[in-house]
Amino acid sequence: MTSNGKPTVRWGIVATGLISSWFVADLILERKDAAANHIIQVIGSSSLQKGKGFIAQHLPNASPAPTVYGSYEQVYSDPNVDVVYIGTPHAFHKKNCLDAISHGKNILCEKTFTLNATEAKEVLDAAQAKGVFVMEAMWTRFFPLVKSIQKLVHEDKAIGRVHRVICDFAMDQHLESKGPNSRLKNLSLGASSLLDIGIYSLTWGIIGLEPPLGGSIKELTEKPTILAMSTLSDGVDIATSMILRYQDGRQGILSSHSGTGMKTPPSFCRIEGSEGTIVVDGGAASVPNSFVLKNNGQEEKKFEFERPGRGFYWEADAVALEIAAGRKESGTMPWAETLRVMQLLDETRRQGGVIFPQD
Numbered sequence: 001m002t003s004n005g006k007p008t009v010r011w012g013i014v015a016t017g018l019i020s021s022w023f024v025a026d027l028i029l030e031r032k033d034a035a036a037n038h039i040i041q042v043i044g045s046s047s048l049q050k051g052k053g054f055i056a057q058h059l060p061n062a063s064p065a066p067t068v069y070g071s072y073e074q075v076y077s078d079p080n081v082d083v084v085y086i087g088t089p090h091a092f093h094k095k096n097c098l099d100a101i102s103h104g105k106n107i108l109c110e111k112t113f114t115l116n117a118t119e120a121k122e123v124l125d126a127a128q129a130k131g132v133f134v135m136e137a138m139w140t141r142f143f144p145l146v147k148s149i150q151k152l153v154h155e156d157k158a159i160g161r162v163h164r165v166i167c168d169f170a171m172d173q174h175l176e177s178k179g180p181n182s183r184l185k186n187l188s189l190g191a192s193s194l195l196d197i198g199i200y201s202l203t204w205g206i207i208g209l210e211p212p213l214g215g216s217i218k219e220l221t222e223k224p225t226i227l228a229m230s231t232l233s234d235g236v237d238i239a240t241s242m243i244l245r246y247q248d249g250r251q252g253i254l255s256s257h258s259g260t261g262m263k264t265p266p267s268f269c270r271i272e273g274s275e276g277t278i279v280v281d282g283g284a285a286s287v288p289n290s291f292v293l294k295n296n297g298q299e300e301k302k303f304e305f306e307r308p309g310r311g312f313y314w315e316a317d318a319v320a321l322e323i324a325a326g327r328k329e330s331g332t333m334p335w336a337e338t339l340r341v342m343q344l345l346d347e348t349r350r351q352g353g354v355i356f357p358q359d
């Protein structure tokens, strides 16, 4: 569907937790540079009452109001839904995706895509067999700020030959106040600081160290190795450190902390090259608005970006454009990259002793 020259997508939102509330808030923002039109067609929740409460709280002025379903299944079988957005805990992504695929639905699924690479492969194989579009919602990769860094580093060579990225995402998740069924505490729900926030540090490592895929879907050739260590609390990694090492010596020193009282400086990312550095404050925290380029011998330059709302609309626009073009995977976050990230996370967990019952 197209109007005002832009593709229109009708979203079916699965789950009414925190991320779904952030996502819909961004979809309904008025934006002058929007690349697509977004309609929140239906909300699916484990309970009808919860779904209605979600609309009352987050979409009170939506017109027409989205349909509310008290099951996810009804979202998948609604013919008016073009794309299903999955905002459940990690452990349910595989089932939610497979169910949506079986109904021929396109999917945007929250990070981390699944619990492990085996699950991811199962989902992607099913998507291929059914011919539907599927993308992992690694929203950071769609930020104009990130695209600008990738251009400066990998195309313009603004900091020379890049050799190291240091990135930390630390966030006290107040685990002591959470019940045993919190997705951040319950291993069978995929509780893990690595999967929750360490994936951003890994993503920033890849962004800084590797040229972007450039919109073409290709076999990934970069095969870094990982050296990792985790601190566990009741089996959940509350802190994980990784060294991502490439054959030519490029290194990522990447970490995440989510335990109580983890008082660290704000999250950051530093990309180091032979002729300068790029420093992104809040870079690992997934929502930076600026970065500073320090090129040896030149003045520092600050790059600032506007970001109304949180910035989830960039990945949503990308989904709409890819589907309108008839593609089944994203050029920015293709299936091979989702699989490779899952494999790197699997190996990090193996070394850190982080095991999910589903493994």
Ligand SMILES: NC(=O)C1=CN([C@@H]2O[C@H](COP(=O)(O)OP(=O)(O)OC[C@H]3O[C@@H](n4cnc5c(N)ncnc54)[C@H](OP(=O)(O)O)[C@@H]3O)[C@@H](O)[C@H]2O)C=CC1
Pocket: 014, 015, 016, 017, 018, 019, 020, 044, 045, 046, 047, 050, 051, 087, 088, 089, 090, 092, 110, 111, 112, 137, 139, 181, 183, 189, 195, 196, 286
């Ligand atoms: N991109 C980003 O910045 C962020 C991404 N995320 C990702 O989003 C996903 C969800 O996180 P978040 O929104 O924080 O999680 P929440 O716990 O806030 O919400 C998860 C929702 O999933 C549904 N659900 C279904 N089964 C269960 C179950 N057994 N236990 C708990 N919830 C269940 C519930 O919705 P209902 O009852 O309506 O069906 C629940 O509200 C994760 O993959 C996470 O990594 C999270 C935060 C930020």
Ligand SMILES: O=C1OC[C@@H](O)[C@H](O)[C@H]1O
Pocket: 196, 197, 286
């Ligand atoms: O992706 C995320 O970013 C923000 C955090 O609040 C959240 O736990 C995590 O899932």
